Amino acid sequence: GQNIDQPTEMTATEGAIVQINCTYQTSGFNGLFWYQQHAGEAPTFLSYNVLDGLEEKGRFSSFLSRSKGYSYLLLKELQMKDSASYLCAVRDSNYQLIWGAGTKLIIKP
Amino acid sequence: GAVVSQHPSRVICKSGTSVKIECRSLDFQATTMFWYRQFPKQSLMLMATSNEGSKATYEQGVEKDKFLINHASLTLSTLTVTSAHPEDSSFYICSARDGLAGDTGELFFGEGSRLTVL
Numbered sequence: 001g002q003n004i005d006q007p008t009e010m011t012a013t014e015g016a017i018v019q020i021n022c023t024y025q026t027s028g029f030n031g032l033f034w035y036q037q038h039a040g041e042a043p044t045f046l047s048y049n050v051l052d053g054l055e056e057k058g059r060f061s062s063f064l065s066r067s068k069g070y071s072y073l074l075l076k077e078l079q080m081k082d083s084a085s086y087l088c089a090v091r092d093s094n095y096q097l098i099w100g101a102g103t104k105l106i107i108k109p
Numbered sequence: 110g111a112v113v114s115q116h117p118s119r120v121i122c123k124s125g126t127s128v129k130i131e132c133r134s135l136d137f138q139a140t141t142m143f144w145y146r147q148f149p150k151q152s153l154m155l156m157a158t159s160n161e162g163s164k165a166t167y168e169q170g171v172e173k174d175k176f177l178i179n180h181a182s183l184t185l186s187t188l189t190v191t192s193a194h195p196e197d198s199s200f201y202i203c204s205a206r207d208g209l210a211g212d213t214g215e216l217f218f219g220e221g222s223r224l225t226v227l
Binding site: 048102 | 115152154155204218221
């Protein structure tokens with residue numbers, strides 16, 4: 001079956017750096033996405049990786065290794081507003097999005 | 110970026126009634142829209158894929174007679190929860206892809222609709 005694993009919850013300190021990991025096992029691969037979702041709101045797009053390597057976008061970076069079925073989202077200079085759930089999603093060979101359960105990130109002052 | 114508008118944002122209804130949720134792409138044409146359901150502290154669960162001008166494709170376990178999806182135009186898809194019951198209470202979210210924008214794969218989400226069935 002298809003499976004995406006990411007930690008349920010993480011805690012970090014304001015101003016610090018945090019890395020959220022995502023491992024996947026899917027039937028085919030056509031890209032990996034990271035979304036941010038604040039409680040009670042719809043997800044917002046953060047990043048898209050289809051080739052191996054690091055994609056940097058401001059304070060957020062996303063890394064992909066297709067051979068390892070692994071990605072991470074790196075958040076730098078954490079701010080209180082970064083407290084949210086972070087969803088990893090993989091697009092499979094049928095171009096269907098498979099969603100992880102999300103990682104709830106708690107930022108402490 | 111592209112904007113998707115979803116309405117209503119919150120709805121409370123009595124058990125047995127039907128509720129319609131609208132999803133509109135405001136500045137692009139969406140040939141495909143997706144409907145998700147999200148229970149508290151859980152991830153998004155794809156309910157169905159809505160294609161303009163054709164029947165929706167439902168995921169396994171989703172009752173197509175209960176969750177009616179209509180995608181009559183390139184900018185509007187509707188989800189009707191028929192004969193709603195308390196177990197249907199959830200956060201319903203639509204999303205769309207701008208097919209003309211090139212394949213970044215990015216989905217644009219509506220604001221979500223929180224349904225509470227009493």
